[in-house]
Amino acid sequence: MQNLLIDTHAHIYGPEYEDDFDAMMSRAAEAGVFHIVAVGADIPSSRAAAALAASRDGISCAVGIHPHDAAGVTDDCYNIIRQLVTECDKVVAIGEIGLDFYRDRSPRHLQEEVFRRFIRLARELTLPIIVHDRDAHDRIMQILVEERASEVGGVLHCFSGDLEMAKRCVDLGFLVSIPGTITYPKSDQLQQVVKGIKIEQMLVETDAPYLTPVPHRGTRNEPAYVRLTAERVAALKGLSLEDVGRITSLNAQRLFGIGVEPESGIIAYRIRNALYLNITNRCSNRCSFCAKFTDFTVKGHKLLLDHEPTYPEVMDAIGDPTGCDEVVFCGYGEPLLRLDLLKDVARDLKAMGMKTRINTDGQANIVYGRNILPELAGLIDTVSVSLNAADADTYSRLCSTPFGADGFAAVCDFLREAPAHIPHVVASAVTVPGLDIEAVARLARELGVEFRVREYAEVG
Numbered sequence: 216m217q218n219l220l221i222d223t224h225a226h227i228y229g230p231e232y233e234d235d236f237d238a239m240m241s242r243a244a245e246a247g248v249f250h251i252v253a254v255g256a257d258i259p260s261s262r263a264a265a266a267l268a269a270s271r272d273g274i275s276c277a278v279g280i281h282p283h284d285a286a287g288v289t290d291d292c293y294n295i296i297r298q299l300v301t302e303c304d305k306v307v308a309i310g311e312i313g314l315d316f317y318r319d320r321s322p323r324h325l326q327e328e329v330f331r332r333f334i335r336l337a338r339e340l341t342l343p344i345i346v347h348d349r350d351a352h353d354r355i356m357q358i359l360v361e362e363r364a365s366e367v368g369g370v371l372h373c374f375s376g377d378l379e380m381a382k383r384c385v386d387l388g389f390l391v392s393i394p395g396t397i398t399y400p401k402s403d404q405l406q407q408v409v410k411g412i413k414i415e416q417m418l419v420e421t422d423a424p425y426l427t428p429v430p431h432r433g434t435r436n437e438p439a440y441v442r443l444t445a446e447r448v449a450a451l452k453g454l455s456l457e458d459v460g461r462i463t464s465l466n467a468q469r470l471f472g473i474g475v476e477p478e479s480g481i482i483a484y485r486i487r488n489a490l491y492l493n494i495t496n497r498c499s500n501r502c503s504f505c506a507k508f509t510d511f512t513v514k515g516h517k518l519l520l521d522h523e524p525t526y527p528e529v530m531d532a533i534g535d536p537t538g539c540d541e542v543v544f545c546g547y548g549e550p551l552l553r554l555d556l557l558k559d560v561a562r563d564l565k566a567m568g569m570k571t572r573i574n575t576d577g578q579a580n581i582v583y584g585r586n587i588l589p590e591l592a593g594l595i596d597t598v599s600v601s602l603n604a605a606d607a608d609t610y611s612r613l614c615s616t617p618f619g620a621d622g623f624a625a626v627c628d629f630l631r632e633a634p635a636h637i638p639h640v641v642a643s644a645v646t647v648p649g650l651d652i653e654a655v656a657r658l659a660r661e662l663g664v665e666f667r668v669r670e671y672a673e674v675g
């Protein structure tokens with residue numbers, strides 16, 4: 216099984232796993248789980264998690280004290296946790312720490328005091344935090360802000376808040392971790408969270424041995440079952456399991472500093488069941504909303520090219536595409552800037568019976584000084600053009616076209632002309648704050664093409 220998933224929260228050092236630990240690890244590997252974060256909840260379990268991580272590849276750990284035990288925390292406890300971090304280079308976070316106002320096993324004021332001190336310790340050690348929050352949403356958020364927890368970031372594990380809270384967490388620089396409860400029938404609120412925030416802001420976890428997902432609910436949980444959670448997230452997000460695995464694993468690797476990031480310069484990459492081709496990073500425009508200016512990653516794929524690929528390199532990267540629904544010329548650049556290569560590759564793809572699409576800024580005709588659309592006839596099935604504005608001023612402001620007012624007119628002309636040569640033509644607009652999307656939709660209709668809205672800050 217390929218390396219697919221990271222279980223970012225599991226208590227696998229306990230007596231529940233004594234009898235079948237190796238078999239449990241084998242089942243995790245068979246399910247595609249290639250890394251587990253073993254999370255301590257008190258001093259003995261933090262020691263056990265650190266010892267386990269030190270002894271096994273593919274396991275790292277977090278050390279901390281659960282709010283249930285806050286009443287017993289002494290100065291010595293902080294020193295022991297600090298020492299564990301110093302001694303074990305596989306400690307990747309301080310946790311789990313937080314507040315539990317559901318069971319109230321320790322007085323609330325002591326829970327808060329301990330939570331604050333652990334956040335300060337995490338900042339001192341520059342480690343992210345893993346936060347337990349049960350029925351304490353408002354106090355958790357307030358303390359995270361007051362203690363400047365965003366300096367180190369972290370994750371709200373087994374997230375139990377609503378979508379508004381999830382968005383506040385994300386704004387604070389925190390990730391939201393989705394547990395197996397997402398598979399339960401009564402998980403409407405968590406489903407709204409999964410649908411409402413980006414997959415780039417999520418982790419998946421088991422919290423093993425607790426919160427076992429369906430269909431194993433009622434039995435002991437274990438890391439292999441994180442796959443069931445990821446499958447449910449994939450269904451809710453309209454992504455493939457591989458997409459969810461790749462993206463949430465990258466999120467975990469970046470938060471906890473574990474493993475290696477994927478290679479840059481990928482030429483062909485999969486999202487859902489489409490194959491995307493990244494053939495240039497050059498653009499005719501410089502759009503204000505473009506995510507590539509902060510991070511060249513799209514759905515877990517790193518698209519920064521060190522050179523523009525040749526025809527053999529592109530064909531080699533494509534391999535056998537016949538299982539894919541379509542092949543899309545896209546990437547973090549304007550594919551029609553490589554018109555000749557695109558035509559050669561599209562010709563081969565059509566010979567293989569593939570559907571083809573181009574995502575473009577629609578300025579090719581002004582760039583080349585001729586109408587290139589007839590050259591795409593028979594090679595491209597769909598063209599999706601970023602219209603993005605209903606007037607030239609707005610277009611110039613958002614897209615920084617080098618062609619001034621002529622740039623917007625060229626995009627409109629391209630859209631008007633395209634249906635004569637390409638069977639399916641779509642104009643799109645990104646929901647940039649303040650943009651009159653309805654006006655753009657009206658213009659698309661006047662130009663005689665279909666219109667599609669693309670979510671702001673959502674790529675791929």
Ligand code: SF4
Pocket residue numbers: 497498499500501502504505506507546547548549576
């Ligand atoms: S055309 Fe696309 S890739 Fe280029 S700057 Fe604009 S949004 Fe980014």
